[in-house]
Amino acid sequence: MRFMMIMIPNISSTDEQDWAPSPEAVAAMGKYNDELAKAGALLTLDGLAPPAKGARVAFAGGRASVTDGPFTEAKEIIGGYWMIEASSREEAVEWASRCPAADGDVIEVRQVYEMSDFPPEVQEAGKFSQEPPKPTAAR
Amino acid sequence: MPAAATETERAIEAVWRIEVARLIARLARMVGDVGLAEDLAQDALVIALEKWPRSGVPENPGAWLMATAKNRAIDQLRRRRRLERKQAEIAGELRTYEGTTETEIDAAEEGEEIEDDLLRLIFITCHPLLSTEARVALTLRLLGGLTTHEIARGFLVSEPTVAQRIVRAKRTLAEAQVPFELPDADELEQRLGSVLEVVYLIFNEGYAASAGENWMRPELCAEALRLGRILAGLAPREPEVHGLVALMEIRAVAVAMAFGPAAGLELVDALTHEPALRGYHPLPSVRGDLLARLGRYEEAHAELTRAAALTHNARERQLLSERAAACAWESAPRETG
Numbered sequence: 191m192r193f194m195m196i197m198i199p200n201i202s203s204t205d206e207q208d209w210a211p212s213p214e215a216v217a218a219m220g221k222y223n224d225e226l227a228k229a230g231a232l233l234t235l236d237g238l239a240p241p242a243k244g245a246r247v248a249f250a251g252g253r254a255s256v257t258d259g260p261f262t263e264a265k266e267i268i269g270g271y272w273m274i275e276a277s278s279r280e281e282a283v284e285w286a287s288r289c290p291a292a293d294g295d296v297i298e299v300r301q302v303y304e305m306s307d308f309p310p311e312v313q314e315a316g317k318f319s320q321e322p323p324k325p326t327a328a329r
Numbered sequence: 330m331p332a333a334a335t336e337t338e339r340a341i342e343a344v345w346r347i348e349v350a351r352l353i354a355r356l357a358r359m360v361g362d363v364g365l366a367e368d369l370a371q372d373a374l375v376i377a378l379e380k381w382p383r384s385g386v387p388e389n390p391g392a393w394l395m396a397t398a399k400n401r402a403i404d405q406l407r408r409r410r411r412l413e414r415k416q417a418e419i420a421g422e423l424r425t426y427e428g429t430t431e432t433e434i435d436a437a438e439e440g441e442e443i444e445d446d447l448l449r450l451i452f453i454t455c456h457p458l459l460s461t462e463a464r465v466a467l468t469l470r471l472l473g474g475l476t477t478h479e480i481a482r483g484f485l486v487s488e489p490t491v492a493q494r495i496v497r498a499k500r501t502l503a504e505a506q507v508p509f510e511l512p513d514a515d516e517l518e519q520r521l522g523s524v525l526e527v528v529y530l531i532f533n534e535g536y537a538a539s540a541g542e543n544w545m546r547p548e549l550c551a552e553a554l555r556l557g558r559i560l561a562g563l564a565p566r567e568p569e570v571h572g573l574v575a576l577m578e579i580r581a582v583a584v585a586m587a588f589g590p591a592a593g594l595e596l597v598d599a600l601t602h603e604p605a606l607r608g609y610h611p612l613p614s615v616r617g618d619l620l621a622r623l624g625r626y627e628e629a630h631a632e633l634t635r636a637a638a639l640t641h642n643a644r645e646r647q648l649l650s651e652r653a654a655a656c657a658w659e660s661a662p663r664e665t666g
Contacts, residue, residue: 278346284347
C-alpha cells in the first residue's frame with residue numbers, strides 16, 4: 191500500500207524567511223529521510239516553497255479564478271510530502287511518528303488509491319489518461 | 330497476528346516490520362549465527378508483546394527492541410563462554426574469558442555501519458548453498474518480517490512446509506559455518522545474481538496472480554520492490570540491481586495501474602539498450618509478458634524462449650517455457666470455426 195505523509199508545519203507567518211529551515215532541522219530531516227530510504231519504504235519526497243511563491247486556483251460557476259499567495263486566511267499550509275510504501279496503515283503511522291518534526295507540526299497520513307480500488311468502469315475510464323512514471327534506473 | 334489484534338498489537342506489528350531486518354542483521358554480526366539472531370529478535374518481540382500493551386509503546390521502539398535483544402545476546406554469549414571455560418578447565422587450559430564479551434559487543438556496536446550488516450544478511454539468506462525455495466522463505470522471514478503463515482499463503486504451500494524450509498535453511502547455514510561476511514570481489518557477481526534471483530522470484534510469484542483473490546500476493550510484489558529498493562541503496566553501483574528494480578516497477582505500474590502494457594513496453598525497450606543488462610533474463614521475460622498482453626504473440630514467443638534459455642532457475646525456466654508455448658499456440662495460423 192502506498193501512503194502520502196503530508197507535512198503541515200506550524201508556521202503562522204507568511205514571511206518567506208520564516209519558511210527557511212535551520213541547518214540543524216535540515217540535517218535531522220535528512221537523517222530521517224535516509225532511514226526511510228534504507229528501509230526501502232521511501233518512494234519519493236519533496237519540500238514545497240512557501241505559499242508566497244504559489245497561487246490558488248478556485249472554481250465557481252464554471253470559471254477558474256486565481257489568487258496569488260500568500261494565503262493569509264488559510265489555516266493549514268502544506269510544507270512538503272513523502273510518498274511511502276507500507277504494509278499497513280499502522281506502519282505508515284509509525285513512520286510518520288518518527289519524523290523529527292517541530293513543536294506544533296502535523297503530519298497527515300493518507301492512503302493512496304490504487305486503480306484496483308475502483309469499479310471496472312472507472313478503471314476503464316482511467317486508462318491511458320496519464321503518462322507512466324519513469325523507472326528509477328533512469329534517474 | 331489474529332484479526333482481533335488490539336491497537337497496540339497492530340502498532341507492535343508495524344514496528345516489527347520496520348525493525349526486523351536491522352535487528353536481525355545487527356544481532357547476527359554479534360552472535361555470528363542468523364538462526365540464533367532471529368531467536369533473540371523474536372524473544373525481544375515476545376517481551377514487547379507482554380509489556381507494551383500495559384506500559385504503552387516506548388518513545389523509541391526500535392532502540393528498545395534492539396537493547397532488549399542485545400541483553401539476551403549478552404546472556405547467551407556469557408553462558409556459552411562459561412561452558413567453554415568449563416571445558417577448558419577440564420582440559421587443563423587456564424584461560425581468562427571473563428570480561429571479553431562486553432568489549433566484543435561494544436566493538437560490534439560501533440565501527441561498521443548497519444548497512445553493511447543488512448547487506449551481509451541479504452547475501453546470507455540468499456546463499457547459493459540453499460535451495461531456491463529455502464532462500465525465498467528465509468529472505469521473506471528475516472528481511473521482510475513475514476510470518477510462516479503469510480509466506481505459506483503467498484506461495485500456496487502448507488505452513489509446516491515453509492516452517493521446515495526455514496529450519497533446514499538455518500541449520501544448513503550453521504553447519505556449513507557460513508561466515509557473516511560480504512562476498513569476496515571474485516564471487517560477488519555470482520552471489521549478487523543469487524540475491525536478484527530471489528527478489529525476482531518473489532515478485533513473479535505475486536505478479537503472476539496479482540488479479541486473484543489472495544490478499545497475500547500483491548504483498549509479495551510490494552515486498553520484492555521494497556527489497557529491490559534496499560538493494561539499490563546498498564549496492565548503488567550494480568547496474569543489474571537498478572535494472573531489476575526498474576523492470577519490476579514497470580510491470581507493476583503497467584498492469585496494476587492504468588497505463589497499460591504498451592506504455593510498459595516502451596519503458597522496457599529503453600532498458601534494452603543498457604549494455605549491463607545484456608543476457609539478463611528478467612528483461613526478455615518482462616518484454617515477453619508485455620508483448621503477450623498486447624496480443625503480439627509471435628514476438629512474445631521469441632522473447633519468452635530467450636528468457637527461458639537465460640535463466641538458471643529450473644522452475645522459472647519451466648514457467649517461461651510454458652508461457653512461450655502458449656504464445657506459439659496463439660500465434661499459429663489455424664482454422665476458425
